[in-house]
Amino acid sequence: MDMYNNGGPEVSIRSLKKDSMKFVLTNTDLSVANALRRIMIAEVPTMAIDMVEIETNSTVLTDEFIAHRLGMIPLTSFDVDRIQYTRDCTCSHYCPNCSVELHLHVKVTVDYEEMNDPNVDKTRQVTSMDLISVDDSVRPVSDDKLHPILIVKMRPGQELKLKCVAKKGVAKEHAKWSPVYGVAFEYDPYNKLRHSHYWIEEDEKLEWGVSANAAEETPVDPNEPFDYNAKPEKFYIELETSGCMKPEDVVLRAMTIMQDKLGGLQIKLDDEFKEDTQRWGY
Amino acid sequence: MPPIAKFNTLERERTFQNPSDKSFQTPALQEMVAPHIEAFNAxxxxxxxxxxxxxxxALQDIGSKSVFDKKDGGLGNKLSFWVDELTLSKPTLSDKERNSTTRQIYPTEARERLNSYKGKLQAKLAWRVNDGPVxxxxxxxxQVPIMIRSNRCNLEGAYPKELIKHHEESEEFGGYFLVNGIEKLIRLLIVPRRNHVIALIRSSFTNRGPTYSSYGTAIRCTRPDQTSQTNTVHYLTDGGSMLRFAWRKQEYLVPTMLILKALIDTSDKEIFDSVMLGDLQNTFLTDRVELMLRSFKTYNLHTRKQCLAYLGEKFRVVMNFPEDFTDxxxxxxxxxxxxxxHLKNNRDKFNLLIFMIRKVYALVAGECSPDNPDSPQHQEVLLGGHLYGSIIKEKIEDWLNGIKAQITQDVRRKVAGVDFLNNQYFTKTLLKTSGLQDIGQKMSYFLATGNLVSNTGLDLQQATGYTIVAEKLNFYRFLAHFRCIHRGSFFAELKTTTVRKLLPEAWGFLCPVHTPDGSPCGLLNHLSHTCKVITQPADVSRLPNILASLGVSQTLVPARGQKTVVVQLDGRIVGYCSSDEAKKVADALRHYKVSGAHQGAIPLDVELGYVPVSHGGQYPGLYIFSTPARMMRPVRYLANGKTDMVGSFEQVYMEIACMDDEIRPGESTHQELAPTSMLSIIANLTPFSDFNQSPRNMYQCQMGKQAMGTPATALKYRTDNKMYRLQTGQTPIVRPALHNTYGMDGFPNGMNAVVAVISYTGYDMEDAMILNKSSHERGFGYGTIYKSEIVDLGDLRIRGEAVLHHFGMGLDAPRSWREKLDKDGLPCIGVTLKEGDPICAYIDDTTGKTMIxxxxxxxxxxxxxVRLLGSDNGDSELQKIHIKLRITRSPIIGDKFSSRHGQKGVCSQKWPSVDMPFSESGIQPDVIINPHAFPSRMTIGMFVESLAGKSGALHGIAQDATPFTYNETFTAADYFGDQLKAAGYNYHGNEPMYSGITGxxxxxDIYLGVVYYQRLRHMVSDKYQVRTTGPVHNLTMQPVKGRKRAGGIRFGEMERDSLLAHGVSYLLQDRLMNCSDYSICNICTKCGSITSPISTHAxxxxxxxxxxECRACQTSTGIDQVAIPYVFRYLATELMSMGIKVTLKTQP
Structure with a gap:
C-alpha cells in the first residue's frame, strides 16, 4: 500500500491563525482521520471551572445558572499538562496541583445623584474580566479586552461574590472542557468514491455548490471508469479553538493522545501474547 | 418580496431600560383584552x-319595593324602599389601618399576599313611609373584586414606567380579577343575538301541550342594563299562537292575542291588517289570522283594560309587585x-310581536327557512363585565326582596315593635338581612368557583363554569385565555355534533384552527385576532331620520308587485320598504357609514344586515344593529379604500374578497385586510402554517400553550402555585409578522435548534428524538419549575384562641434543622431542601417546644x-409565610419537545457530540428526528421553517414566516433556496453528512436546518411510576393505585385477555396473584369451605x-392450606354474609 511506502501519514498546513487552523491529512486511513477528529473534540484535556462556591448572589440570575455560565467560560490551558486530574491527585478535596482557584467579587454601588440620572447607564456588566485567577497561566480567555464574556448584568445594590475552582478535564465528561468549537471534516469533495449520493432536482451545478476544498483535487473526468477499490486519501480538516490553547497544540496533543492510546493498546496486546506464549508455548 | 422581519433587539433593550410613561411598546396586547376591560368599565x-x-x-330597572303594616284592617302604612345609588370605589386600605401613607392598594399586593383585589361597594339605601320624607x-x-386595569383599578391608564414601579409586567394588560391570589377571568360566552327574531323548528316544542307545533320564533331581548329576557312565540296547529317566557326559572305561556290586546288599544281589524301586510291573496295567512282572532273570543276580553286586568290577576302572586297595585x-x-x-314603547312592542307572528306563519308556510342558532350570524358574546353587572343587580334585588320578606313576615307574625314610623325598626330589619347584604363575598364566590347562584337564572343556560384561571404557564396560554370563547357547557353534553361544526359564517370571527381536540372541540373557540367585541352602544339617534330620507316609510305602504320588507333597528321596527329599496338603503347607509357622511351619524360599529328576498331562505328585511356585545371585524371597503367594520350578521350577505385576484368587479364590495385575519393570535404564530396539513396547526395551537417558556418578566413578584420557566429561551429566527406585534420576544417560548432529519442509531424511531449531549450540557432546553409552599400557623389555631404559635427557633432545635433554617425559623435563601427537610420552624407556646x-x-x-404575609391591617403577628421553591429541570431522557408544527417527540437518547453526525463545516445537530415523522403528517411548514431558519442563521437575519405570503409562482423553497445558495449551501437545504462514529x-445527503423547538411541560420527572413492593389496599390486599402513593399500574382486563390469548399462564399467575394479593389460606377439604376454618386452642x-379447626365439620383433620388471591377470601366472606356458601373442590 502507498501509505506505508511513503513513510506514514502526512500533514500539510493550509492556514494557521491564532484560533483556527486548516490542514490536509494524507496517507492515512479514514478511521485514523476520524479518530483524530474525535480526540480533538472530546479528549484533549483543558481547564474549566468545575466547582463554584457562591457566598453572595443578589443578582437576577440563580446560583446554578451563574455556575453553569461560569463553567462555559474558556480558560487558558497552555499549561494544562502541569496540572493533574483531581481524581489522580493525592489531595482529599482539591489542591493547587489539581486545580486553580478563581475569584469574583462585584458589588454595584452608585451615588445618589448618579442613581437618579436617567442618562447614566447603571447596569454593570459582570464579565469574564472580573474573574481573578490565582494562577496566571489559567485565566479566562481574553485577547480582545473589548469583548469579554458576559456573565451577568447587575444593577445598583446587587452583589456577587464567589469562588470558582477550575479543574482539568476532557469534553467526554462535559462539553465545557472541549478545546474546539467546531471541527470541519471533509474528504472526496468531488464524490469520486461515490460514498454519497447527492440529491438533485434538475441541475447539479445549480443546486450544489462546490466545496472550497475541491480546489485541491482534480475534477471528475466523466470518461474515467469508476474505481471501486479507491479509498479516501486526503482529509481536509479545519478546527476552531475556544482560545484556550493554540490550534496546532490541539492537533499535536490529540495526536499524542492517540499515540498513547495505541501504545497502551500495543503494550497490553504484547503482554497478552507473551502470556499466551508462556502458557501454550506458541 | 415577503415582508422584512426584524429582531428589534436594540430597540427592545432600550425600552426595557427606559420604559415609557406615555405609550406601550405593544399596543396590540392592550387591544386584545379590550372586550374584558371595556365591559367591566361599562x-x-x-x-x-x-x-x-x-x-x-340596573337600579332603575329594579325600582322600589313596598310593604304594608296592615294597620287598621286595610293595607295600612306603606313603606317603600329602593337603592338610590351604587358606588364602587378603587381598592384602598381599610380605615382601621393606621401605618401607611399611601392608601391605594395595587394588584401586586393582592397577588403576593394571596389576597383578593377588591374595592368597596356602597349603596345609598333610601326609604320613605307613605308620602313622608325620604x-x-x-x-x-x-368588598367586590375589581378587574385589573379597569376604571376601578389603581393601575387605570398606567404606562410601562408606572406599571413596573408597581411590580407589574411592563406591558400588563389586565382584564382579569385577583381572587385569593389567583388570577381569574370571566370567560366569554356565546349567547343568541339580542333583539333579533329567529325562526326555529324544534321537535321539543310539541311537548308543551296538545296542539303545539314544532314551529316558533324566539327573541332574546336585552334591557338597557344588559340583562336579558327571552320571548318565544309558539305556533299552534289550530292557527293560534302562544307567547312563552321564563320568569324566575318558571315557564309561562300566554296567548299572544292577549298580550297584543293588552299592549295597546287595538282592534281585530288592526291586528288582521298588520299581520297581513296587504298580502290579502295569501289564503294560508288569512285563514290562520282569522282562526287566531276568532279563538280569542272565548276569553271574552274586549278592551285593553280587561286584558291587563286579566293578566294582572293571573300573575299577581308570581310577580311580587306591591300589594296596592291594581290588577x-x-x-x-x-x-x-x-x-x-328591549323596547320601551308599547306600540313598538305590538309591532314587533306582530312581526314575530308573521315570521312564524312564514316559517310554517315554508316561505322562510329556520334560522340556525349555532351560526355566528345569530350569536353574540356574553361579556364578563355585563354578566358581572347582572349578578350584582340580582344580588341587590335579592337583598331588597329579603328586606321585604323579613318585614312581611314580621307583620304577618305580628311581632312586637313593628313600627314603620320608627326608623329604628327599619335599620333593625337591615341587620337581620345582613346575610344578603354582603354582595362582595357573593361576587368573590362567583369568581372563585365560576358558579352562578341565581334565582332568576339570568336567562342563561348554565349555572357553572363561568370563570377560568388565567394560568401563566407561558405567554401563549395566558394570551389565549383572553381570546377564548365558549359555546356554553349545556352544549358540551349534547350528543349531536352539529353545534361543534365550523360554519362558513364564522369566517373572520372565530379561528378555524385554534380549538382543542377532544371533548371541547368546536365548543371552545378563539376569537380571530382582528375580531373585536363591541362594548358600547353606538349612537344611532340620527339614523331613523336618515332612513326616512332614504325612502323608508314609517307606516306600511303596500307596494305593488313587490314584497314589502321590514326595516328594524335593534329589534324595533322603524319602517317598511320594498325589497329593492331595502338593498339601496343598505348600500347607501354603508357608504354613509364608511365615508362618515352626515357628520358621522352612522358610527362604524353599526351593523347593516340586509337580508334579500329569497324563496325559502332567511326571512328578508333590513336589520340594523347598534348594540354592544356583537362581534365585528375590520375589512377594507373597496369603494373608498377605507376600513369598514363588518358584523357576523351582515357578513353572510356581503361580498368580501380575500386576495386581490378574488375581487369580482361589480360584486365585491369589501376585501380582507390580510388573509391571516381569520386566524387567532396563537394560530397566527405558527410559522408557514399554510404549508401544513390543517390538524397539525391545531396541535401546535395546543402545544404552544404547553411549552415551557417565559411566563412573566416580573417573576419576582409572583406567587403562582406552579410556574414553568425556560432558562435559555431564544427569539425565533423564523417568525410570523404577529410575533413582533404581540411582543412575543419579551416572553421566549423555545430555542432555535439545528435539526437533522435522519434515521440515526434507531433511537429516533416512533417520534422519539435524539438530543446532542453537548448541546444539553451547554444549556439547551434547561428549565426550572417554581413551586409555592404556604405555611399558615393560623390553621393550627382554634378560633377565638390567642396566637400560640410563633415563627422562630428555640434552643431545643437540633443542629440538623439549623442547617436549613435561620434563627427566625424561616428557611435560608438558596438552601436545598430534600424530602423530609424542615421548611420552617415555629414555637408552640403550650408546650414551649420548637416544631417544624x-x-x-x-x-x-x-x-x-420567602415572603412574609401579614394581615390586612398590619396589626397582628406574622402567621403566614409563602416560600417559593425552585426545582431545576435539566432535560432528561423522556422529556417532551416539539417543533411549532405539531411535531412532538420524546427525547430518547442524548448522544455525545462526537458520535453525532456532522456536516462538512463541522456543524452537529442539536436534535435528530426521524424522516418517518413527515410523510403521513405532511408538515411541510416544518421543512420550510428549517430552510428559512438555516438561511436566516447563515445571513444573520430574521425571516418572515407569515402564512399566505408565498404561492405557486413565488415559492418559499426558491426564495430560501437562493439565500442558501448565496451562502454556499445546497439549494434544497441538504448537506452531505458524515457519521460521527466512523467518519x-x-x-x-441529509436535510439539515434550524427549527425553533419548544420544550413541553410534560416531563418524566412528574410522571414516572415504578414499584416493586409497596403499600396495599387494606381490604383487598392488592396494590393501591396512584403515583403519589407509590402505587402500581393496573394490569387490567384487556391486559389479562392478551396474556390468556398467548397462553402464558405462569405470567398470568405472576401478575394477577403472586405480585398482587397472594395469600395462603386454610381450607377444609371436607366441606370445601375457606371461611369455616378457625384457629382454636394453642x-x-x-x-x-x-x-x-373447621367450624362446620368440627374437626381439624381435613384442614389444608391453599394459595389463593386475597380478594377471593374477601368475596367468599361477602357472599357468606348474604347467605351464599362458597365451596372449593380440592385435590392433592
Whole structure:
C-alpha cells in the first residue's frame, strides 16, 4: 500500500491563525482521520471551572445558572499538562496541583445623584474580566479586552461574590472542557468514491455548490471508469479553538493522545501474547 | 418580496431600560383584552356620554319595593324602599389601618399576599313611609373584586414606567380579577343575538301541550342594563299562537292575542291588517289570522283594560309587585318587565310581536327557512363585565326582596315593635338581612368557583363554569385565555355534533384552527385576532331620520308587485320598504357609514344586515344593529379604500374578497385586510402554517400553550402555585409578522435548534428524538419549575384562641434543622431542601417546644424567596409565610419537545457530540428526528421553517414566516433556496453528512436546518411510576393505585385477555396473584369451605402455634392450606354474609 511506502501519514498546513487552523491529512486511513477528529473534540484535556462556591448572589440570575455560565467560560490551558486530574491527585478535596482557584467579587454601588440620572447607564456588566485567577497561566480567555464574556448584568445594590475552582478535564465528561468549537471534516469533495449520493432536482451545478476544498483535487473526468477499490486519501480538516490553547497544540496533543492510546493498546496486546506464549508455548 | 422581519433587539433593550410613561411598546396586547376591560368599565360608564353606568341602569330597572303594616284592617302604612345609588370605589386600605401613607392598594399586593383585589361597594339605601320624607342611609355591601386595569383599578391608564414601579409586567394588560391570589377571568360566552327574531323548528316544542307545533320564533331581548329576557312565540296547529317566557326559572305561556290586546288599544281589524301586510291573496295567512282572532273570543276580553286586568290577576302572586297595585297595574308591570323588554314603547312592542307572528306563519308556510342558532350570524358574546353587572343587580334585588320578606313576615307574625314610623325598626330589619347584604363575598364566590347562584337564572343556560384561571404557564396560554370563547357547557353534553361544526359564517370571527381536540372541540373557540367585541352602544339617534330620507316609510305602504320588507333597528321596527329599496338603503347607509357622511351619524360599529328576498331562505328585511356585545371585524371597503367594520350578521350577505385576484368587479364590495385575519393570535404564530396539513396547526395551537417558556418578566413578584420557566429561551429566527406585534420576544417560548432529519442509531424511531449531549450540557432546553409552599400557623389555631404559635427557633432545635433554617425559623435563601427537610420552624407556646413543618415534595427544591404575609391591617403577628421553591429541570431522557408544527417527540437518547453526525463545516445537530415523522403528517411548514431558519442563521437575519405570503409562482423553497445558495449551501437545504462514529460520508445527503423547538411541560420527572413492593389496599390486599402513593399500574382486563390469548399462564399467575394479593389460606377439604376454618386452642403452652379447626365439620383433620388471591377470601366472606356458601373442590 502507498501509505506505508511513503513513510506514514502526512500533514500539510493550509492556514494557521491564532484560533483556527486548516490542514490536509494524507496517507492515512479514514478511521485514523476520524479518530483524530474525535480526540480533538472530546479528549484533549483543558481547564474549566468545575466547582463554584457562591457566598453572595443578589443578582437576577440563580446560583446554578451563574455556575453553569461560569463553567462555559474558556480558560487558558497552555499549561494544562502541569496540572493533574483531581481524581489522580493525592489531595482529599482539591489542591493547587489539581486545580486553580478563581475569584469574583462585584458589588454595584452608585451615588445618589448618579442613581437618579436617567442618562447614566447603571447596569454593570459582570464579565469574564472580573474573574481573578490565582494562577496566571489559567485565566479566562481574553485577547480582545473589548469583548469579554458576559456573565451577568447587575444593577445598583446587587452583589456577587464567589469562588470558582477550575479543574482539568476532557469534553467526554462535559462539553465545557472541549478545546474546539467546531471541527470541519471533509474528504472526496468531488464524490469520486461515490460514498454519497447527492440529491438533485434538475441541475447539479445549480443546486450544489462546490466545496472550497475541491480546489485541491482534480475534477471528475466523466470518461474515467469508476474505481471501486479507491479509498479516501486526503482529509481536509479545519478546527476552531475556544482560545484556550493554540490550534496546532490541539492537533499535536490529540495526536499524542492517540499515540498513547495505541501504545497502551500495543503494550497490553504484547503482554497478552507473551502470556499466551508462556502458557501454550506458541 | 415577503415582508422584512426584524429582531428589534436594540430597540427592545432600550425600552426595557427606559420604559415609557406615555405609550406601550405593544399596543396590540392592550387591544386584545379590550372586550374584558371595556365591559367591566361599562358598569360605571355606559352609553353615549358615559354618564351612567350599567349599575345605575340596573337600579332603575329594579325600582322600589313596598310593604304594608296592615294597620287598621286595610293595607295600612306603606313603606317603600329602593337603592338610590351604587358606588364602587378603587381598592384602598381599610380605615382601621393606621401605618401607611399611601392608601391605594395595587394588584401586586393582592397577588403576593394571596389576597383578593377588591374595592368597596356602597349603596345609598333610601326609604320613605307613605308620602313622608325620604330617609337615605349608606350601606356597605362588602368588598367586590375589581378587574385589573379597569376604571376601578389603581393601575387605570398606567404606562410601562408606572406599571413596573408597581411590580407589574411592563406591558400588563389586565382584564382579569385577583381572587385569593389567583388570577381569574370571566370567560366569554356565546349567547343568541339580542333583539333579533329567529325562526326555529324544534321537535321539543310539541311537548308543551296538545296542539303545539314544532314551529316558533324566539327573541332574546336585552334591557338597557344588559340583562336579558327571552320571548318565544309558539305556533299552534289550530292557527293560534302562544307567547312563552321564563320568569324566575318558571315557564309561562300566554296567548299572544292577549298580550297584543293588552299592549295597546287595538282592534281585530288592526291586528288582521298588520299581520297581513296587504298580502290579502295569501289564503294560508288569512285563514290562520282569522282562526287566531276568532279563538280569542272565548276569553271574552274586549278592551285593553280587561286584558291587563286579566293578566294582572293571573300573575299577581308570581310577580311580587306591591300589594296596592291594581290588577291593571300588575298587567302593565308584566308587559314592562317581561314582554319584549328591549323596547320601551308599547306600540313598538305590538309591532314587533306582530312581526314575530308573521315570521312564524312564514316559517310554517315554508316561505322562510329556520334560522340556525349555532351560526355566528345569530350569536353574540356574553361579556364578563355585563354578566358581572347582572349578578350584582340580582344580588341587590335579592337583598331588597329579603328586606321585604323579613318585614312581611314580621307583620304577618305580628311581632312586637313593628313600627314603620320608627326608623329604628327599619335599620333593625337591615341587620337581620345582613346575610344578603354582603354582595362582595357573593361576587368573590362567583369568581372563585365560576358558579352562578341565581334565582332568576339570568336567562342563561348554565349555572357553572363561568370563570377560568388565567394560568401563566407561558405567554401563549395566558394570551389565549383572553381570546377564548365558549359555546356554553349545556352544549358540551349534547350528543349531536352539529353545534361543534365550523360554519362558513364564522369566517373572520372565530379561528378555524385554534380549538382543542377532544371533548371541547368546536365548543371552545378563539376569537380571530382582528375580531373585536363591541362594548358600547353606538349612537344611532340620527339614523331613523336618515332612513326616512332614504325612502323608508314609517307606516306600511303596500307596494305593488313587490314584497314589502321590514326595516328594524335593534329589534324595533322603524319602517317598511320594498325589497329593492331595502338593498339601496343598505348600500347607501354603508357608504354613509364608511365615508362618515352626515357628520358621522352612522358610527362604524353599526351593523347593516340586509337580508334579500329569497324563496325559502332567511326571512328578508333590513336589520340594523347598534348594540354592544356583537362581534365585528375590520375589512377594507373597496369603494373608498377605507376600513369598514363588518358584523357576523351582515357578513353572510356581503361580498368580501380575500386576495386581490378574488375581487369580482361589480360584486365585491369589501376585501380582507390580510388573509391571516381569520386566524387567532396563537394560530397566527405558527410559522408557514399554510404549508401544513390543517390538524397539525391545531396541535401546535395546543402545544404552544404547553411549552415551557417565559411566563412573566416580573417573576419576582409572583406567587403562582406552579410556574414553568425556560432558562435559555431564544427569539425565533423564523417568525410570523404577529410575533413582533404581540411582543412575543419579551416572553421566549423555545430555542432555535439545528435539526437533522435522519434515521440515526434507531433511537429516533416512533417520534422519539435524539438530543446532542453537548448541546444539553451547554444549556439547551434547561428549565426550572417554581413551586409555592404556604405555611399558615393560623390553621393550627382554634378560633377565638390567642396566637400560640410563633415563627422562630428555640434552643431545643437540633443542629440538623439549623442547617436549613435561620434563627427566625424561616428557611435560608438558596438552601436545598430534600424530602423530609424542615421548611420552617415555629414555637408552640403550650408546650414551649420548637416544631417544624416538613418539605413533602419528592424532588429537591432550592429556596428562592420567602415572603412574609401579614394581615390586612398590619396589626397582628406574622402567621403566614409563602416560600417559593425552585426545582431545576435539566432535560432528561423522556422529556417532551416539539417543533411549532405539531411535531412532538420524546427525547430518547442524548448522544455525545462526537458520535453525532456532522456536516462538512463541522456543524452537529442539536436534535435528530426521524424522516418517518413527515410523510403521513405532511408538515411541510416544518421543512420550510428549517430552510428559512438555516438561511436566516447563515445571513444573520430574521425571516418572515407569515402564512399566505408565498404561492405557486413565488415559492418559499426558491426564495430560501437562493439565500442558501448565496451562502454556499445546497439549494434544497441538504448537506452531505458524515457519521460521527466512523467518519464515513453517509450514503445520502441529509436535510439539515434550524427549527425553533419548544420544550413541553410534560416531563418524566412528574410522571414516572415504578414499584416493586409497596403499600396495599387494606381490604383487598392488592396494590393501591396512584403515583403519589407509590402505587402500581393496573394490569387490567384487556391486559389479562392478551396474556390468556398467548397462553402464558405462569405470567398470568405472576401478575394477577403472586405480585398482587397472594395469600395462603386454610381450607377444609371436607366441606370445601375457606371461611369455616378457625384457629382454636394453642397446641402447647410454650408456643403460639394454634390448632386450626373447621367450624362446620368440627374437626381439624381435613384442614389444608391453599394459595389463593386475597380478594377471593374477601368475596367468599361477602357472599357468606348474604347467605351464599362458597365451596372449593380440592385435590392433592
Amino acid at each position: 358598569l360605571m360608564e355606559f352609553g353615549v356620554g358615559k354618564k351612567t353606568g350599567l349599575l345605575d341602569l 330617609v337615605v342611609e349608606t350601606r356597605d355591601l362588602g 291593571v297595574e300588575v298587567g302593565e308591570g308584566i308587559l314592562n318587565k317581561i314582554v319584549l323588554v 413543618k416538613k418539605y413533602k415534595g419528592m424532588e429537591d427544591g432550592i429556596v428562592d424567596e 464515513e460520508e453517509f450514503k445520502v 397446641v402447647s403452652s410454650l408456643s403460639n402455634v394454634r390448632e386450626i
